[in-house]
Amino acid sequence: MPGLPDPINKQTEPGFRSAHEGWHEDMHITSNLVYSGTDTPEGNVAAPVGAIFLRTDGGADTVLYSKESGSGTAGWSAMAGV
Numbered sequence: 001m002p003g004l005p006d007p008i009n010k011q012t013e014p015g016f017r018s019a020h021e022g023w024h025e026d027m028h029i030t031s032n033l034v035y036s037g038t039d040t041p042e043g044n045v046a047a048p049v050g051a052i053f054l055r056t057d058g059g060a061d062t063v064l065y066s067k068e069s070g071s072g073t074a075g076w077s078a079m080a081g082v
Helices: none
Strands: 034-037 053-054 064-067 076-078
Touching: none
Parallel strands: 034 053
Antiparallel strands: 053 064, 064 076
């Protein structure tokens, strides 16, 4: 499509490479959107909407959370069944 970047030949963000360049070996996080730790992030982790949290001590339906609303430490929701 006209106007869209070519994902095979161009780097879209610093630190990310296309599959043809071995992105899986060199990929690193360049923004504050992925977090991990113990306990629920609700009330504990400040992040922007769209962030995800990987809970290392979670059980069924409490391992992955997404920041769906709010600012600061509020607005996290467990992603059940993922």
